[in-house]
Amino acid sequence: MRESLRTDEIKVSGFGRVDVVGESPSTNTALVAAVRADPGAWPAPSALVTEHQTAGRGRAGRSWEAPPRAALTVSVLLRPAVPAERLGWLPLLAGAAVVRVLSRYDTGHGAYGGAAVAGSGDDDGTGPLAVKWPNDVLVKAEPPRDGLGTFRKVAGILTEVVPGTGTGPGERAAVVLGIGLNVSQTEQELPVETATSLALAGFGEIDRTALLVALLDEVVAAAGRWELAGGDPDASGLAAECAAVSATLGTxxxxxxxxxxxxxxxxxxxxxxxxxxxxxxxxxxxRTVAAGDVHHLRRS
Structure with a gap:
């Protein structure tokens, strides 16, 4: 029996509110609608979490599914004090934050060959946890799969600017940052062969409550450093951090x-x-690609 989140332990410094619901079609859709209906009720940062997302959305309208309590599904409301043209860094920032949190967990050698400690590096110079541009968190796995090489997807990220916000003088637009992280799914519960879960990747049993608190704290801390630098990815250290965990650069x-x-x-x-x-x-x-699907190719 998969355990429910312990709501009384979900306390994250600086958050205006963190709501946990039993079921939601999509936390991003629900949070965008709630913020549009009553912006003052959702101070930044706030978060909406669900135990079971029934119609999750990924990039380009793709669906994202998981059994109840098998994943972490959370959407975070931010109002970043950065130029609008720099908002494309948000999914990259979040991906690097997920990698940093997961790298605190020791991993064994599960069905997909997890490495001893995330971030320790492999023969090809890439660590067992990485980010595929712009919004997928991956773990090392064998055998190779088309489009991902020697990786499997363990988390996806979706960012959306909330329409109708940030239109007045001095107002900052609200952005909803959604993260879906596979935690305990079995191989039979995964929607595609290019996906995996932390359990399958050898992370063992993960306390989802502690993982959620750590993830929210890390995402907001990273966003805060980015904002203090005015959205400058180099001055904030974001560019270097993202490059260090990228599975895409150099490929x-x-x-x-x-x-x-x-x-x-x-x-x-x-x-x-x-x-x-x-x-x-x-x-x-x-050539510069701002939006689109990127496939990793095997070198001949």
Whole structure:
């Protein structure tokens, strides 16, 4: 029997409110609607958590499912004091925060070959926990899968600007940052073969309540450092942190551009000032991808 979150222990410094509900179609959808209906009731930061998300949403309208109490599903309300063009760093910031939290847990050698300590590094120089641009948290796994190489997806991140907020003088737009983290799913409970859970990756039994508190604290601390630097990814240290945990940078990739605008193949070389991915093609041209699906390619 999977345990419920212990709501009386979910106390995170600085949060205006953290609500836990038994079931929600999508915490992002619900929180966006709640903030639009009554912005004053949701001071930043606040969070909405559900034990069972029945119609979770990923990027490009994809669905995200998990059995009750098998995952952490949380949406965080932020009002970042940064230029609007820098908001593309939010999913990257959150991904790096998830990696830092998970790296505190010792891992064994589960069905997917978890490493001894997350972040310790492998023969190819990439640690067992990494972030695929722009919003997937991965763990090392074998055998390789198309599009992810020697990784499996353990968490997804979705950010949404709340329409109708931040329109007045001095007002900051509200942003909802959703994180879905697979915790205890069995292989049969996963929706696709490219996904995994912390249990399958060898992390053992995870206390979801403690994990949630640590995750909320880490995300807000990282966002705070970013805001203090005015959204500057270099001055805040965010750019270096994201590069250090990136599974995409330095990899040969194929980027399928949004709205059917074609694709770009080449090496992912860096992130630009807005968090977009810069790809160097075989012809030596550098192309910037702000939105789209990125697939990791095996080197020939």
């Amino acid at each position: 040969r990739v194929r980027a399928e551009l949004a709205a059917g605008a074609g694709e770009i193949v080449g090496e992912a070389v860096r992130l630009d000032a807005t968090g977009a991915l810069v790809i160097r093609t075989d012809a030596g041209e550098e």
